[in-house]
Amino acid sequence: xxxxxxxxxxxxxxxxxxxxxxxxxxxxxxxxxxxxxxxxxxxxxxxxxxxxxxxxxxxxxxxxxxxxx
Ligand SMILES: [Zn+2]
Ligand SMILES: [Zn+2]
Numbered sequence: 001x002x003x004x005x006x007x008x009x010x011x012x013x014x015x016x017x018x019x020x021x022x023x024x025x026x027x028x029x030x031x032x033x034x035x036x037x038x039x040x041x042x043x044x045x046x047x048x049x050x051x052x053x054x055x056x057x058x059x060x061x062x063x064x065x066x067x068x069x
Contacts, residue, residue: 036062 001010003021010019031040034054041064044053054062 032064034060034062035064036060 001019002008003010003024004018005020005024008021008023011022012020012025014020014025031042032052033039034041034056036054037056037060039055039060041052041062042055043050043066044057044063045051050066052064052066054060056062
């Protein structure tokens with residue numbers, strides 16, 4: 001079983017049932033756009049948990065809950 005992304009030995013199947021190595025198990029979810037400025041958002045982590053934060057932070061403080069579409 002080989003990773004569909006890089007060809008290294010796969011350790012598990014991802015959510016789509018495709019074999020992936022440990023490096024590729026955390027396939028990025030498509031980043032949403034910032035509600036304020038429209039830029040791509042990055043996953044950020046605070047003591048309250050993970051959330052989407054604007055790439056332009058701290059210039060832009062747009063955030064979005066993780067998992068909310
Ligand atoms: Zn891989
Ligand atoms: Zn923004």
